Amino acid sequence: MTNHIERITSGDQLIAMIIRDKAYPSKTTFYTPDESTMQVGHVVYPKGGRIVPHKHIPLERNIVGTAETLMVRQGKVEVELFDDAENLLVRTVLVEGDVILLLGGAHGFRMLEDAVLFEIKQGPYTGLREKEHIHDPGQ
Secondary structure (H helix, E strand, O other), rough: OOEEEEEEOOOEEEEEEEEEOOOOOOOOOOOOOOOOOOOOOEHHHOOOOHHHHHOOOOOOOOOOOOOOOEEEOOOOOEEEOOOOOEEEEEEEEEOOOOOOOOOOOEEEEOOOOOOEEEEEEEEOOOOOOOOOOOOOOOO
C-alpha cells in the first residue's frame, strides 16, 4: 500500500504528499506527521462499525501558513512542486481519485483535460496578500 503514497521533500521539509486513488489501507492510517498543520489519512471501519455521535470541543490552535488538500474529481492534472527557493522538485500527473496535500514550498497546476478539483484548506482567504506568484517554468 505504501507505493500508493508519495512524499515530496526538500531536505527535511515535507512539501507535499500524493495519495493515489488505489491507496486503500486495511486499518486506519494517517499519513501526515504529528507536527503537520493538517491531518490526512484513511479511517477504516468494518461493516456495522459505528462512530458514536459527538461534537468537537472548541480548541484554539495557532497555525502558521496555509495547507491545502485537493482531490481530482474529474479529469487529469499536471502538478509542479517547488521548494522554498522556487526550485522545481517534481512534475507529476494526478488523475481522478488522486489526492494531494500541499504543505510547503510552491505549486502550480496545468489542466491536461477538463478538470474538477475538490479543495479543502484552512480558510477562507482573508482578502490580505496570501499568495505570491513565482517564475513559471512551464511558460
